[in-house]
Amino acid sequence: MNLLARREHSYLELSNKLLQRQYPADEIESTLHRLIEDGLLSNERFTEAYINMRRKRGFGPLRIENELRERGIDGQLIAQFLCSDYESWWPDLQQQYQKKYGARPPADYAEKARRVKFLQGRGYPLEWIFKLPESQGTEYSETD
Secondary structure, three states, X not given: OHHXXXXXXXXXXXXXXXXXXXXXXXXXXXXXXXXXHOOOOOHHHHHHHHHHHHHHOOOOHHHHHHHHHHOOOOHHHHHHHOOOOHHHHHHHHHHHHHHHHXXXXXXXXXXXXXHHHHHHHHOOOHHHHHHHHHHHOOOOOXXX
């Protein structure tokens, strides 16, 4: 209960934490099922809260999806809560770019590549990233 009082957990996360504390596996499973029945443990609630938390911290849909899968959330549940359409994520992508680089155009191709790699690491699709520099007026040409 102390673990659930701090934040939402997925079934897998809570199970792993209890296993690390060396509780018996059969006891863990029965306890977790009882928590689900009582509405205290919910993968749906966890998924929704996790997406909101990570999105506020500037992460994109690809990274959030991977992190949810690592936490034992199935693809169907992820698709139900993680809207990954371009229009809804575009302001977040722009904000991350502006926060990190401001209006400063990349000095050269290597700098542009570093910026692309940074945004990819944050979890934004490459095709979205390539649309960003044109809209920010930061495209690089070989003559610069």
